[in-house]
Each structure stands twice: as C-alpha cells, then as structure tokens.
Amino acid sequence: MDYWNFNLRHLGAHAIVARAGSISAAARIIGLTQPAITEALARLEGRLGLGLFERIPSGMSPTEAGRLLAGRAEAALAQIGSPRVTMAQLRALLAVAESGGYAGASLATGLAEPSLHRAVRDLSVALRRTLVERRGRSVALTAGGRRTVRAFRLARAELAAALSELDALRGRESGRIAVGAMPLSRARLLPSAIAAFHRAHPGVTVAIVEGSHAELIEPLRDGELDLLVGALRAPEPGGDVAQQPLFDDHPIVVSRAGHPLTRAKTPGIAALARYPWTIAAPGTPLRAQWERMFRESGVALPEVPVECGSVMTIRQVLLESDFLTLLSRDQVAVELEAGWLVKLCDAPPGLKRTIGITTRAGWRPTAAQQAFADALKRCAGTL
Structure with missing residues (x-):
C-alpha cells in the first residue's frame, strides 16, 4: 500500500x-454515527490487509498493528492540524511545493492540473x-504555505513510518532511511555503518544526501531527512533539534x-x-578550530x-601547490597511505570536533531507523 x-x-x-476503547465512545467524541466508524475501520483494514482491533466485552482492543498505526496516525494528524484536510489536498500542495508549480506537479503525480x-x-x-501566490508565470509559497508544507512533510514521514512498521509485523522489511551526510562522516563512519546495516536489513533502502550542515538542517526539520551524521554544533541549532555525540575527532x-615544511x-x-x-x-566547526x-x-x-x-577538491589543490x-586523518587515509599527502603535525591538544547524530527533537524512529542509528554507534566505537 x-x-x-x-x-x-x-x-x-x-x-x-x-x-x-469502543466505537460508541468514539462516535460521541467525533460526532459520527457508529455505522460510519465501523465502515471506516473495515475499509482501513481491507486496504492494509491487517486486523486492527479485537472485540472484547468492554469494547474494542487494538491489535499490535492497530496500536502502531494509531500512534503514527495521531502524530500525522497533529501535524496536519485540521480535520477538514483531505489526502488529495495534502498531496497536491506537496507536489506543487516540490515541483515548483502546477505543471511540474502534474507530471510528478499524473494528476490533471485543474484537479x-x-x-x-x-x-x-x-x-x-x-x-500559494502567482509571481509572473511561476507559483510561490506564502509564509503560511511554507509552514503548512513543513507540517505536511512531517505528517507524510509519519505515514511512511507507519507502513514500514506494519510491513515489519508481516515479517518483511521495507522502507527508506534518508541520511544527511556531512563531510567527516563520509570517510569511514557512514560507509562502515551502511555496510553493517545492509547485511542485517537488506530490504531497507538507505538514501544518502551529501551536504554541509547549513544545506541539510532544513530538510531534516522538514522530515525529508531522518537524521544527519557529522560534526555537531555548539550550541544546538534550536530547540526542535536534538544532537547525540558519537566520538571526538x-x-x-x-x-x-x-x-x-616536510623538511x-x-x-x-x-x-x-x-x-x-x-x-x-x-x-563551520573545522574553520573555528583552525x-x-x-x-x-x-x-x-x-x-x-x-x-x-570538499575533500576531493582539497586533495587536488594540495597535490598541485x-x-x-586541516582535516581528519580518516578523511585522507587513502592519500596518506599512498604517500600522495603527508601529515605535517597534529593540531594542538584540545582542538577537536565532536561527531554525532542530529535528529528532530521528539523523533520516533522505526525499528529499522533505530537499527541504523545503533549501527552508527557501534561503528563509532571502533574508530
């Protein structure tokens, strides 16, 4: 699904x-008839192919699938913030925002522009x-539109997590983990963690997006990325972000x-x-250390x-001049081993960068996402 x-x-x-705990109690809360709620639950179970409730003498008890889905649904609906929003509307706004206009959104979704x-x-x-508002021939989000798009993206992330968790209950792994990779993480930590994670979870896709902290922090806040790996910021960049240290470089x-100077x-x-x-x-933390x-x-x-x-660009500049x-030894390990580059000296004692994981505050990872974070921690312990 x-x-x-x-x-x-x-x-x-x-x-x-x-x-x-019961359909009758829910009917009183949301103002729908009991038959309407019963039909809604039946359709949802039919689409998912999973039982979501068990009937008990006191009413309805959610199954494990039902509990997982309810938690993710509540989180998604809290982000959406209005019972009047439909999935078609949510999808349309995100498509317009991410495609830059109605024509691109139509191509991306297959939906007609008038729709x-x-x-x-x-x-x-x-x-x-x-x-949204017209700007010449293009379309731009208003300030309210940008806030709404962020909330809708976070809601979408919760729904994607729900499907991943329900697939895990069926005994098959699925889903996608989107990782923002800052420069230092790309040398050893992230490749080692990916290899270890893939051996244990071959059905889960890991998507790597490279960039600086400034380029990656907003996609993280938007729910487009699940976590960032790289140098942590001091102080933390806002109360909506949480940082977890892994090791000092x-x-x-x-x-x-x-x-x-090699003489x-x-x-x-x-x-x-x-x-x-x-x-x-x-x-950047490295420039501050320098x-x-x-x-x-x-x-x-x-x-x-x-x-x-860019370590690749820096390497070539060094080779030709x-x-x-100032870099981590891990970032130029191959070049040092090959003898192309050399270490002149260590940085003075006390100069270090703390490398770690950055997530949204309150992020609730799926089992697969938590397994990936655990793989990062284990690999960090070997560095």
Whole structure:
C-alpha cells in the first residue's frame, strides 16, 4: 500500500477508537454515527490487509498493528492540524511545493492540473489561509504555505513510518532511511555503518544526501531527512533539534609529499602561517578550530585563498601547490597511505570536533531507523 492511499478521516476514526476503547465512545467524541466508524475501520483494514482491533466485552482492543498505526496516525494528524484536510489536498500542495508549480506537479503525480488547482484552492479555504501566490508565470509559497508544507512533510514521514512498521509485523522489511551526510562522516563512519546495516536489513533502502550542515538542517526539520551524521554544533541549532555525540575527532595538518615544511621535524605554528591554506568556510566547526589554533598561539591568521569543504577538491589543490589544510586523518587515509599527502603535525591538544547524530527533537524512529542509528554507534566505537 502507498501512503497516498490512506484516507485521513479513516485514520482519525481509527486513532480515536484505539484511544476511547469502543466505537460508541468514539462516535460521541467525533460526532459520527457508529455505522460510519465501523465502515471506516473495515475499509482501513481491507486496504492494509491487517486486523486492527479485537472485540472484547468492554469494547474494542487494538491489535499490535492497530496500536502502531494509531500512534503514527495521531502524530500525522497533529501535524496536519485540521480535520477538514483531505489526502488529495495534502498531496497536491506537496507536489506543487516540490515541483515548483502546477505543471511540474502534474507530471510528478499524473494528476490533471485543474484537479491540482482545485485541491490547493479548497485547502486554502479549509485552512483559512493563502498558501500559494502567482509571481509572473511561476507559483510561490506564502509564509503560511511554507509552514503548512513543513507540517505536511512531517505528517507524510509519519505515514511512511507507519507502513514500514506494519510491513515489519508481516515479517518483511521495507522502507527508506534518508541520511544527511556531512563531510567527516563520509570517510569511514557512514560507509562502515551502511555496510553493517545492509547485511542485517537488506530490504531497507538507505538514501544518502551529501551536504554541509547549513544545506541539510532544513530538510531534516522538514522530515525529508531522518537524521544527519557529522560534526555537531555548539550550541544546538534550536530547540526542535536534538544532537547525540558519537566520538571526538582530532584533526591533523596535511600537505603534499615534498612540501617545503616536510623538511622540518615538527613545523611550528609560525611556519604553518607562512603558507596559504584551503579550509572550510567560516561558521563551520573545522574553520573555528583552525582559527583557534592560530589565535591561541598569538599568530595572525594566514591567508585562505580557497574556502572549500570538499575533500576531493582539497586533495587536488594540495597535490598541485604548497597549500596546507586541516582535516581528519580518516578523511585522507587513502592519500596518506599512498604517500600522495603527508601529515605535517597534529593540531594542538584540545582542538577537536565532536561527531554525532542530529535528529528532530521528539523523533520516533522505526525499528529499522533505530537499527541504523545503533549501527552508527557501534561503528563509532571502533574508530
């Protein structure tokens, strides 16, 4: 089953019956007739192919599948925030937002443009806010539209998690884990965790999205990514985000083999400052560590003609020049082993980056998502 096939009203009825313990009690709460609720539950069970309730003398008791679905449904409906929203409207707004307009949304969904226009218009009326506005030939989200899209994406993530959990009850794993990979995680930690996770969970897809923290944090907040792996921020970037440390990384100063400074046994900070550097942009943990390295030694910051967070690009710059850089040993392990690059010296004691997992605050991972996070923790323990 695809999550777009869920009926939001049926999900709402299911969640209320699970909480109230009987169809009659649920009918009083939501103002529907008992036959209407009974039909909604029957259709939902028919679509899922799973029993969601057992009849007991006192009313209705949710099965394990019913409890799982009720929890995810309540979370999704809380994000949506209105009983007047339909799944067709939710899908239409997300398609328009993610495709940049009605024509792209039509291509992405296979739905006719007039149907999409009508769904978004009806949604605006239901929510009593303007969601999109014309800007020339294009369509843009209003501020209210952006807030609504974020909430709908988080609701969609809950529904996708529900289907993954229900599949697990049937004995088959499914689903997709979307991971935001910041630079340091890509060298050893993330590949090792993916390999270990895939051996144990071959039916679950792991999608890796590479980027900086600034590029990945909003997709995480939107529910497009499940977790980020990489250098943690201090302080945490907002109360809606939670960080979990895995290990501390101690960077090293790196140059090409044959660099003039390789003739010195351990070059001092003043000698390092005489050469140009390629380093991550200001605002990143590594750049802050690099600046601290010189300032605490009372040495003026050297020139940084090339600001770069790509290890591949940095490597090539180093190989073709006398540039220096500050990186994790893991990030250039292959180049060091091959002898293309060399470690000039360690960074001063106390300079470190804390590497860890970033999630949304209150994130409830599926069993597969938790298994992936556990694989990251185990692999971090071997570094």
